[in-house]
Amino acid sequence: MSDSSPTPPPASPDAASTNSEAELKKDQGNEHFKVERWADAVVCYNAAIELDPEKPAYYTNRAACHIKMENHGLAIADGTVALELEKTFAKAYYRRGSAYMALGKYKDALKDFKSLRQLKPTDRDALEKFKAAEREVKREAFEKAIRSDDANEVPITERLDPAQMAVESSYTGPQPSFPLTHSAVLAIAAHLKDQKTLHQKYAMQILIELHKQLKTLPSLVDVPIPQGTHINVCGDTHGQFYDLLNIFELFGYPSETNPYLFNGDFVDRGSFSLEVVLLLFTFKVLYPNHVHLTRGNHETLNMNRIYGFEGEVKAKYNTTMFELFTACFHCLPLAYCLGKMIYITHGGLFSRDDVMLDDIRKVDRFREPPDEGIMSEALWSDPQPMPGRAPSKRGVGLSFGPDVTANFLNRNGLKMVVRSHEVKDEGYEVEAGGKLCTIFSAPNYCDQMGNKGALLRFDHNGEYEVKQFTAVPHPNVRPMAYAGGMQSMFGF
Structure with a gap:
């Protein structure tokens, strides 16, 4: 059975040149990333995105830099754009989930790591990330369930009496x-x-x-x-x-x-x-x-x-x-x-x-x-x-x-x-x-x-x-x- 779908036209020389230049900028960014020059890497990834804004990998590479620089809002935005370009792009879920974890947004992180596991069911790291987010979601739910709403609860600073604590004879400080x-x-x-x-x-x-x-x-x-x-x-x-x-x-x-x-x-x-x-x-x-x-x-x-x-x-x-x-x-x-x-x-x-x-x-x-x-x-x-x-x-x-x-x-x-x-x-x-x-x-x-x-x-x-x-x-x-x-x- 023949494939009747139309053959895409060959890329124009200008498009090929632009793609090549974008890849060069991405490679330069990767070299900066390897030696922990995050800001320099971001500049290169920015240039790659400007030349070719349709490549999800450019956004996830930049997101990795933003996580290192603690710009987690920007990392989340880059992960989101990458997923809009390619819904099954695993690295985008990984980066965005990591940024959500860094902000303590564990439910959002869990969703991303669940998607990552579905895409990479045998990946050990994906499983670990999923388990870490799941633990935090369960912990938050447990703490919310046991949290006391009693306004008359005695604060911890008043419940403790360190004056009554013994100091062991072995302590020499x-x-x-x-x-x-x-x-x-x-x-x-x-x-x-x-x-x-x-x-x-x-x-x-x-x-x-x-x-x-x-x-x-x-x-x-x-x-x-x-x-x-x-x-x-x-x-x-x-x-x-x-x-x-x-x-x-x-x-x-x-x-x-x-x-x-x-x-x-x-x-x-x-x-x-x-x-x-x-x-x-x-x-x-x-x-x-x-x-x-x-x-x-x-x-x-x-x-x-x-x-x-x-x-x-x-x-x-x-x-x-x-x-x-x-x-x-x-x-x-x-x-x-x-x-x-x-x-x-x-x-x-x-x-x-x-x-x-x-x-x-x-x-x-x-x-x-x-x-x-x-x-x-x-x-x-x-x-x-x-x-x-x-x-x-x-x-x-x-x-x-x-x-x-x-x-x-x-x-x-x-x-x-x-x-x-x-x-x-x-x-x-x-x-x-x-x-x-x-x-x-x-x-x-x-x-x-x-x-x-x-x-x-x-x-x-x-x-x-x-x-x-x-x-x-x-x-x-x-x-x-x-x-x-x-x-x-x-x-x-």
């Missing part, structure tokens, strides 16, 4: 008493540096005391910078404890004359997150008016479950301690205003033009962040070079332009926005005509990015110096070592 002293905190830092665990009794006492402090603060805290003084502002530290200690060695430990503000994302990714956040919390207890801590998008339950902090705390302590950390995260302020001039928040600005500082002060932050609104946008948003607003490349929050920054500053009588949330090659980046600065303090992020770290030192006039630094060695524990089965999802 610090035994701090309260009120804390600077030397006691340095002893804790040295103990943690030696990869030893502070006894749970003392860790609990620190967290409970911190919780008492934090819950009295508004969601936006005003911090003066008296004449002749300064304040150091750091960005993400992401569990890089030995780099945190290096910051203190280079620029001074926190004190009443050397205050610090750490702008969120203390935990996850790096596998010394417990040490980072416990030391920062201890310094906050010691110097409540001179150490300031902003909540980041990784001081949230979903992110902690995916990126390692939950697993790390349970490995080094237990579930009770993780619940105690979560209670403290719920109390962290969303923003600070330094010297009535500098607005500091982890992520960025808002979907509305009329947000005033008082609106931020009044936000009910004592919870997990909602999907939208001031709290979510403060934790997740990013700047963009174009005016106006656009959907977030991350899939949460939004992208906001320099005009949005200028309007927010003008309406609130401020000079500058400082935010973190994004790795920068030099440890910082100034945008919006000098009105916005991103600061990032985790050098060689995840042991692979090769970036510098930086902090900003502000004086009483609101002027700042940039202090840069490079990564230092740390014990041989890989990033996301406590993330369970999630490492392979994101290339670790």
